[in-house]
Amino acid sequence: MQGPRTVAEQVANVLREAIAGGTIKAGTPLRQDELAEQFGFSRMPIRDALRQLEAEGIVSIHPTKGAQVARMDSAEISEIYSLRELLESEALRLSVPNLAGARLDEAEQVLDQIDAERNVGRWGALNRAFHLALYDACGNHRLLALIEAHHNAADRYVRILLSNLDYRSRSQREHRDLLAACRRRDGDRATSILRQHLREGRETLVSAIREDGLSRKS
């Protein structure tokens, strides 16, 4: 696994992280000239990067009007969480019977890291790593790719969730319950916990967005 081979990929990675971390807010116009100057490259690789991010649903591009960080209202958040529930419960169901013990140990280590991690910015990535580790043995690469894409799309909102300490500790309890069910090879129980986990995440997030007025459509 080697790093990005093209400038466009590097730019896409930096922008994705900046957007997920909240450095660049939703609705911010992403001007090609501006970004090109900031990154020290020409507009071409920036164009490629923006197209890639558009495909990931992180930015939206309108011809001749340019790109901006995709705005999401609570309805879209809700849609993404519904899809996560559908996709991830299926992946988990397929994965549990094939999950190697080593993979479960890895997942547990990730949970310990989350408990120990003090840098808020890392929680999003660790949270994703935990979930993906459990689905890894599902045997459907495209399903995994879809799940990862939806994690990316919702990442900056998940980080809002995780910055809430109450939610975070409850989330960790559910994570450990989920892991235990996987160790028992109890796929039904595991998917049930996962669905509940995601439903709570959606509800917490939607109400947080509603009251903070983060929701605005273009």
Place this chain on the structure above:
Amino acid sequence: MQGPRTVAEQVANVLREAIAGGTIKAGTPLRQDELAEQFGFSRMPIRDALRQLEAEGIVSIHPTKGAQVARMDSAEISEIYSLRELLESEALRLSVPNLAGARLDEAEQVLDQIDAERNVGRWGALNRAFHLALYDACGNHRLLALIEAHHNAADRYVRILLSNLDYRSRSQREHRDLLAACRRRDGDRATSILRQHLREGRETLVSAIREDGLSRKS
């Protein structure tokens, strides 16, 4: 609804149709300057078009190695059909209670068009139109977008299916059964028919690909 606003979109549409229709076979390298000369434009909009098609999973791009029409082996076809089963049965389940009678009439007209249509190239689009009409009232735009994306990705293989007259007549019978269940608002029966419909499609396609040796991985 206006046509493509940029050259890149036009090129992407033409390439997508050419690939879906079998004019450009799987594994064919898509060279930028070659396509640029054929289309009469420069390489830049062709690059943009290829990036977009890559995002749709129709072509695969490797840095410094260029783009080629994505090869799919029977395992990937199988993955796509599993995802279609998951996504479309959920969409149908959500949609059935809200389906307007007018939408069902439209779907029925599409079925009549399929029976009447003699141009094989049109069947793929009509088949997609029928399915999407049934899911239209599911209320989740992202789910619909995912379903449409998977239809595009598998389109050229679905056309192989539909060129088989036996499969096509059986498919039409299932389509009409499906429509009838929707009219009765019997969501459970409808999703059951849909799952069976997709499973048969997958099996027919996988065995057809296996014996025709269409499957080769890069």
Place this chain on the structure above:
DNA sequence: TGGCGTATACAGGCATACATATATCCACAC
């Protein structure tokens, strides 16, 4: 004779330059 290194050719990534579309603002007419 076989394997490794180098050279050459080809294709894609990136930069620079030019064209075009859209939005905004100002002026003029009603």
Place this chain on the structure above:
DNA sequence: GTGTGGATATATGTATGCCTGTATACGCCA
């Protein structure tokens, strides 16, 4: 004073050229 039309500015879309990386083939050395 308001509305409309045109001009201008700005940002994106497109064209072209150069550079770099990779693959392949040939030659040399072991």
